[in-house]
Amino acid sequence: MCKYSLNTGRYRPNLPLLACIVLLQIVAFSSCRRLELSGGHSSSPATDNAALRQLAKKRGVSGPPDQGRSLPHISDPLPQLGRLLFSSRTLSNTGTTACVTCHHPQLGGGDGLSLPRGVDVVNPDVLGPGRKLKYEHQEGPIIPRNAPTTFNVGMFDSAMFWDGRLESLGKEPLLNGAGPSGIRTPDTRFETLDPEAGPNLLAALSVFPLSSEEEMFGLSSRTEKARNETVREMTVARLRSEDEWIKRFETAFGSADEDKQMISVSRLRLALGEFQRSQVFTSNPWFRFLAGADRAISERAKRGARLFYLPVSQGGASCYACHRGSFFTDERFHVLGVPQIGRGKADGDSANFDHGRYRESRREVDRFAFRTPPLLNVEVTGPYGRTGAYTSLAGIIRHHLNIPLAIESYDGSQLEGSVRVPDQKDYAAEIARALQIRREAGMYVAREFSLSEDQIGDLVEFLRTLTDPCVKDASCLKPWTVVAEEEDPTGALRLLAVKIADNSRIEVAP
Ligand code: HEC
Ligand code: HEC
Numbered sequence: 001m002c003k004y005s006l007n008t009g010r011y012r013p014n015l016p017l018l019a020c021i022v023l024l025q026i027v028a029f030s031s032c033r034r035l036e037l038s039g040g041h042s043s044s045p046a047t048d049n050a051a052l053r054q055l056a057k058k059r060g061v062s063g064p065p066d067q068g069r070s071l072p073h074i075s076d077p078l079p080q081l082g083r084l085l086f087s088s089r090t091l092s093n094t095g096t097t098a099c100v101t102c103h104h105p106q107l108g109g110g111d112g113l114s115l116p117r118g119v120d121v122v123n124p125d126v127l128g129p130g131r132k133l134k135y136e137h138q139e140g141p142i143i144p145r146n147a148p149t150t151f152n153v154g155m156f157d158s159a160m161f162w163d164g165r166l167e168s169l170g171k172e173p174l175l176n177g178a179g180p181s182g183i184r185t186p187d188t189r190f191e192t193l194d195p196e197a198g199p200n201l202l203a204a205l206s207v208f209p210l211s212s213e214e215e216m217f218g219l220s221s222r223t224e225k226a227r228n229e230t231v232r233e234m235t236v237a238r239l240r241s242e243d244e245w246i247k248r249f250e251t252a253f254g255s256a257d258e259d260k261q262m263i264s265v266s267r268l269r270l271a272l273g274e275f276q277r278s279q280v281f282t283s284n285p286w287f288r289f290l291a292g293a294d295r296a297i298s299e300r301a302k303r304g305a306r307l308f309y310l311p312v313s314q315g316g317a318s319c320y321a322c323h324r325g326s327f328f329t330d331e332r333f334h335v336l337g338v339p340q341i342g343r344g345k346a347d348g349d350s351a352n353f354d355h356g357r358y359r360e361s362r363r364e365v366d367r368f369a370f371r372t373p374p375l376l377n378v379e380v381t382g383p384y385g386r387t388g389a390y391t392s393l394a395g396i397i398r399h400h401l402n403i404p405l406a407i408e409s410y411d412g413s414q415l416e417g418s419v420r421v422p423d424q425k426d427y428a429a430e431i432a433r434a435l436q437i438r439r440e441a442g443m444y445v446a447r448e449f450s451l452s453e454d455q456i457g458d459l460v461e462f463l464r465t466l467t468d469p470c471v472k473d474a475s476c477l478k479p480w481t482v483v484a485e486e487e488d489p490t491g492a493l494r495l496l497a498v499k500i501a502d503n504s505r506i507e508v509a510p
Contacts, residue, residue: 046299047299047302047303047306049302052305052306053289055306055309056290056309059309059320059325060324060325060326061290061309062326063287063290063291063326064282064283064287065152065282065376066154066155067326068174069155069176071277071278072274073278074279076274076278077251077252078270078274078275079271079277080252080275081248081249081251081252081271082271082273082274082275082276082278083275083482084248085099085268085272085275086098086100086272086276087100087481087482089124090235090239090245091235092216092217092218093210093217093218093231093234093235094119094120094216094217096118096218097119099206099209100127100481101118101124101127101131102116102127102147102215103149103150104481105151105279105471105477105480105481107127107128108149108151108377108380108381108382108471109149109150109279109381110148110149110381111127111147112129113141113146113147113383114141114146114342114387114389114391114419115140115144115387115388116141116143116146117131117132117141118142118143118212118215118216119214119215119216119217120133120135120142120219122134129416133418139352139420140342140343140420141342141418141419142214142343144342144343144345144354145162145354145386145387146162146384146386146387146388148162148373148381150276151279151281151376151377151471152279152327152374152377153202153276153277153279154176154202154276154277154278156176156327156331157173157174157175157176157177157331158331158332159331159332159371160201160204161205161371162370162371162386163333163357163359163360163371164331164333164357164360164371165359165360166184166204167183167184167201168181168183168201169182169183169184169191169193170182175200176201177201177204178200181193182194182197183197183204184197185197185204185208190361190362196265198266198270200273200277202272202274202276202277203266203269203274204269206268206273206276207228207232207235207265207269207272208228210235211227211231211232232265232268233265235265236263236265236268239263239268240261240263246262246263249262249271252271279480281376281468281470281471282468283469283470284376284377284466284467284468285465285467286462286465286466287326289302289465296465297462298461300457301458301461301462301464301465303455303461303462304458304459304461304463305462307455307458308459312447312449317449317459318447321444322372322444324372327374327376328374328375328376329371329375331371331372332371333357333366333369334370334372334446335367335368335370335431335434335435336370336399336403337368337399337403337406337407337428337434337435338370338384338385338386338387338389338390339385339387339406339407339410339421339424340353340354340427341387341388341412341415341419341420341421341422342387342420343420347359348430349426350422350426353427353430354368354386354387356368357369357370357371364437365437365441365443367434369434375463375466376466376468377466377467378393378463378467379463384396389410391414394456394457397451397456397459400446401448401449401450401451403435403446404428404432407424407427407428407431408428
């Protein structure tokens with residue numbers, strides 16, 4: 001009864017019916033209120049809304065994380081150019097992938113897969129769950145990590161990628177890496193400035209997928225081992241050879257740069273970056289609740305929020321300790337031991353581990369540590385964890401509670417058939433060791449504790465209040481996608497195989 005909507009917006013003005021509806025609503029409303037006053041749940045008292053807001057505030061959460069930031073609007077010229085580039089297969093040396101292949105707005109800014117499939121596929125126009133590799137590799141998909149969402153990436157101030165191999169050296173808040181100390185990228189050594197990085201983290205990042213063999217460059221080109229800089233110049237040369245692209249760059253930039261070039265690497269990375277930075281999806285029920293709308297979220301979600309923001313010692317779940325602030329991440333690295341599926345990064349004796357942050361910092365405490373992911377819109381950004389090992393929110397939450405047990409009892413049947421699930425025994429031992437090393441170093445390690453299934457459900461319900469309704473609505477997302485009617489500069493823009501059947505199921509055309 002409490003789910004009864006006060007605003008269906010569908011009734012025509014039919015007075016007797018209207019009166020009846022109003023009456024019904026009063027009844028529904030008042031029974032709703034009664035239920036809420038008694039807690040809506042026999043065993044727990046109603047949430048004190050003011051106290052919950054106070055608690056969130058104490059944890060540094062008061063409103064959307066885009067507040068106080070300077071971010072572009074999708075209708076601005078640079079994001080508009082970036083939108084076309086992001087969708088174009090011309091960016092890939094093999095012509096088989098676009099950024100959108102693995103970061104499609106209608107797939108939560110990701111690809112809906114545990115591990116992405118980039119080059120060497122049967123049909124490059126297909127993305128999402130229907131994308132098939134040409135050769136079934138014994139070890140499953142070639143890309144070792146889950147593709148994170150590009151939604152809200154303009155809110156990062158410190159570390160990009162699961163291992164932070166691209167990071168702001170000054171980590172100034174609200175700047176997205178635009179501070180005076182500059183940015184380190186995989187082109188430079190750990191903690192060393194890359195003078196070519198561009199003005200912010202997203203501009204810095206956006207040219208690296210081009211030279212990733214598995215993502216965009218192509219495996220057959222592996223022997224050439226082209227340098228990143230060469231690959232970027234190759235990409236720019238392809239764009240320059242199309243008059244249509246020159247025109248689009250002219251529309252966005254106005255005139256040629258100081259080297260008399262309309263298209264350059266720095267313009268390419270800037271346009272791609274601005275497009276992603278325009279993907280701001282932060283209008284969600286939780287922030288509406290914090291702004292004073294008591295009824296924006298359910299009683300159940302409020303119970304989940306309390307668990308999220310209370311420490312384990314006070315009956316909570318301490319989630320805030322790492323999923324900190326309004327962007328729900330501390331942008332730091334933790335050992336969570338999400339099951340190692342797929343082929344990993346060739347680390348360790350078994351050669352299928354992924355040492356995460358250790359690969360960059362070479363500090364023992366960083367072995368198997370990965371960056372805390374933000375949780376905005378997490379409802380639509382699955383599968384979860386850096387390997388995409390979990391297909392449900394309840395699954396990844398349960399994993400946090402007792403890591404050794406979760407690895408041991410991991411159920412690989414939730415994955416698609418082609419993903420390899422190696423034996424987790426060695427991995428479990430390595431993770432136990434990594435956690436011990438962190439404990440001994442006095443670092444924060446989530447302690448083991450238990451939650452009832454009901455409480456896990458409350459947490460899931462809370463996480464769902466972090467969804468901006470726009471990300472579930474194809475027409476709302478349209479400004480960020482390339483649509484069928486649109487003219488296509490090079491014939492390589494079309495990646496239209498994804499069809500959203502409803503908000504939860506994705507169908508992919510053959
Ligand atoms: C074949 C799939 C694939 C393609 C194509 C691809 N990506 Fe990604 N992307 C990934 C994966 C996997 C990661 C995570 C890699 C890691 O952390 O080591 C990632 C990470 C990112 C991130 C970091 C997000 C974060 O939370 O730190 C951004 C931003 C991004 N990609 C943008 C792009 C852009 C721009 C392009 C096109 C130039 C692109 N991607 C092409 C798979 C892909
Ligand atoms: C010790 C720090 C820490 C704490 C405490 C913590 N998390 Fe996490 N969480 C992480 C890290 C790190 C990851 C990514 C792990 C990986 O893939 O290796 C993660 C992943 C997640 C994901 C998956 C997100 C995605 O996009 O893949 C969800 C959902 C999540 N956590 C929710 C929670 C909830 C709910 C709690 C409280 C019960 C919690 N976390 C407590 C650090 C933490």
